[in-house]
Amino acid sequence: MPTSVRLDTELEKRLDLLAEKTGRTKAYYLREIIERGIAEMEDYYLAADVLERVRKGQEKTHSAAKVRKELGLDD
Template identity: 45%
Template sequence: MLAIRLPDEIEARLETLAKRTGRTKTFYAREAIVQHLEDLEDLYLAERVVKRIQSGKEQSAGLDEVEARLGLAD
């Protein structure tokens, strides 16, 4: 269970959206959290990869190189 306090303006916007669409405020809060959580997970994964590349533990490849490895080069 999660309880959050929202600023009055955000609460009002959420209430309006819920009324206009026939969905609950909980539905939209859950959707927003899930989407943001996915974005954060992607961000942190990308940051870890960048650190591994910068430290030499991992290498990157350009599009031309990847296409050539996969036999997709023109």
């Protein structure tokens, strides 16, 4: 799926230089950056969403003591 991204001048220069020096395309590096960074972004933003639901009382929580007891870790 084609997608457009606007980069600031300095960032585009860095990407151009990297592509030029390595013989790879800018598109290659943009895909790499996205693939490597998407998991981190998902972790952060999805966790923030869960945290907000917890704060609003919309998400079930369990105390550490209860979890340890149920898992038999307090023995």
